[in-house]
Amino acid sequence: GQNIDQPTEMTATEGAIVQINCTYQTSGFNGLFWYQQHAGEAPTFLSYNVLDGLEEKGRFSSFLSRSKGYSYLLLKELQMKDSASYLCAVRDRNYQLIWGAGTKLIIKP
């Protein structure tokens, strides 16, 4: 079967750096996405990786290793507004998105 694994919950301190990991086993690979979802709201797009390496976008970076079936989302200079769930999703060989259950990130002052 297809599977996306992420930690259920993480806690970090305002101003610090946090890394959220995602491992996947899917039928084929056509890209990996990270979405942010604040409580009670819709997911919003953060990043997309299709080739190995690091993609940087402001305070957020996303890394992909296709050979290891592994990605991480790196959040720097954490702010209270970063408290949210972070969803990892992989597009499989049929171009369907397979979603992880999400990582709830709690930021403490």
Added chain:
Amino acid sequence: NAGVTQTPKFQVLKTGQSMTLQCAQDMNHEYMSWYRQDPGMGLRLIHYSVGEGTTAKGEVPDGYNVSRLKKQNFLLGLESAAPSQTSVYFCASSQVRDFGANVLTFGAGSRLTVL
């Protein structure tokens, strides 16, 4: 620019009742989809459409039907609601499905409770 609009936002049904969730997008997107989100689980695809007049089953289609008579609208129907269908439903659309970083734009969600 409204993006993706879902109605209703909240709905309570009794077992066996029927209802339709409505989704409208104003971005001229070809691809539209319906997901459900349950605690501790990833988003699960119910049905999707790659263009006007076409629909296809996703991962969890049983108990649901869809229609896409107009490009901008995608309707999700529950013919006979069951408690297992209590969930938060999201409509999402994108320009296309299969190429590049086709980003999904989600509606605000519809919280459905079936008693």
